[in-house]
Amino acid sequence: xxxxxxxxxxxxxxxxxxxxxxxxxxxxxxxxxxxxxxxxxxxxxxxxxxxxxxxxxxxxxxxxxxxxxxxxxxxxxxxxxxxxxxxxxxxxxxxxxxxxxxxxxxxxx
Amino acid sequence: xxxxxxxxxxxxxxxxxxxxxxxxxxxxxxxxxxxxxxxxxxxxxxxxxxxxxxxxxxxxxxxxxxxxxxxxxxxxxxxxxxxxxxxxxxxxxxxxxxxxxxxxxxxxxxxxxxxxxx
Numbered sequence: 001x002x003x004x005x006x007x008x009x010x011x012x013x014x015x016x017x018x019x020x021x022x023x024x025x026x027x028x029x030x031x032x033x034x035x036x037x038x039x040x041x042x043x044x045x046x047x048x049x050x051x052x053x054x055x056x057x058x059x060x061x062x063x064x065x066x067x068x069x070x071x072x073x074x075x076x077x078x079x080x081x082x083x084x085x086x087x088x089x090x091x092x093x094x095x096x097x098x099x100x101x102x103x104x105x106x107x108x109x
Numbered sequence: 110x111x112x113x114x115x116x117x118x119x120x121x122x123x124x125x126x127x128x129x130x131x132x133x134x135x136x137x138x139x140x141x142x143x144x145x146x147x148x149x150x151x152x153x154x155x156x157x158x159x160x161x162x163x164x165x166x167x168x169x170x171x172x173x174x175x176x177x178x179x180x181x182x183x184x185x186x187x188x189x190x191x192x193x194x195x196x197x198x199x200x201x202x203x204x205x206x207x208x209x210x211x212x213x214x215x216x217x218x219x220x221x222x223x224x225x226x227x
Contacts, residue, residue, distance in 0.1 A: 032214040043202045043221040044153065046110060049212055088152060092214040096143070099152045 003027060004091050006100035014108050019076040021103050023089030026070070032092035033065055033072045037085045038102070044088055047074070079107045110212070111205050112136045115219035122193055123227055130188045130222045132203030138183035139205040143216060144176075147200040159186040193226045200224075 007022045021035075032051055036044035050056045050063040050072065062075040072091075076083055084107045089100040112135040122128050132142055142159040157178050158166040165178035177189040190197055200223050204216040 034215065036218075043200075043218040046215060046217065049215050051213070090216075096155055096158065097214075097216055098155075101152045 003098045004089055004100040006087075006089050006103050008101075008103070010104040010106055012106045012108060013079050015079060015081060017079050019079050019083065019105050019107070021074040021076075021087050021089070021105070023072045023074075023100055024070055025072070025089075025091045025098075027091070027093050028067075028070060030070075030091045030093040033063070034090040034092070034097070035061075035063060035072075035074045036088040036090060038088055039085045047087075076105070079105075081107050081109050083107050110215070111139075111207055111217035113203065113205050113217055113219035115203055115222050117222060118220060119223040119225075121225045121227065124194050125192055127189055127191045128193055128224060130190075130201055130203075130224075132186045132188070132219055134184045134205045137205075137208055139186075139208075140183060141206050142180060142186040143204045143206070144178060144186070144188050145202045145204065145218075147202060147221075153202065156188075190224065193224070195226045198224055198226045 004025050013019045034049045035047045037047050038044045048063045050065045056063045060077045064073045086102040086104045088102045090097045114133045116131045140161045144156045145153040147153050155168050156171045159178045159180040161180045167173045180186040200221050202221040204218045207215045
């Protein structure tokens with residue numbers, strides 16, 4: 001069983017729509033959760049981190065965490081063509097990050 | 110967030126040669142740095158955790174004699190790929206872990222080094 005699983009893509013959304021990305025993790029003791037964005041050929045850049053159950057909003061991005069369900073999600077509101085990228089979910093435990101396989105998002109103009 | 114640099118950004122070498130990649134933490138002293146490898150269309154895989162002043166901790170399946178890591182100062186870690194072969198061609202990325210409580214456990218990544226072994 002993979003430690004971090006993401007919904008398979010690619011995900012195509014029209015400009016202005018909401019993109020919804022999901023991630024589940026296997027280690028119930030995990031405490032820190034991250035979403036990174038990675039453009040093709042580039043390294044990952046941090047979008048958000050979330051530590052507590054509930055929602056966390058930052059601009060057009062909202063992360064949601066449910067530790068009981070071992071589930072973390074990312075919503076991108078008012079999607080823009082510049083949001084087209086691969087989104088990586090990462091979970092921190094045992095002093096290191098474990099990454100999901102990523103979900104590629106394409107925003108259609 | 111932290112600012113991390115890597116050098117070189119890309120390198121092409123012949124099979125059998127060694128390649129050194131540098132990772133620098135530019136705005137704080139990093140006692141711990143991480144090295145990842147990413148193959149095309151795949152996610153990041155942690156290779157090793159680099160600890161200043163001590164030996165690196167390698168992940169299972171990563172050959173420590175092939176991927177030499179040196180963390181000689183609080184701002185510099187190096188990864189040397191020894192006797193590189195075409196299957197070592199990959200995107201190598203380092204990261205540093207934030208020292209602040211506001212973004213605890215957060216890792217910030219360098220721009221990566223693309224290695225091509227001919």
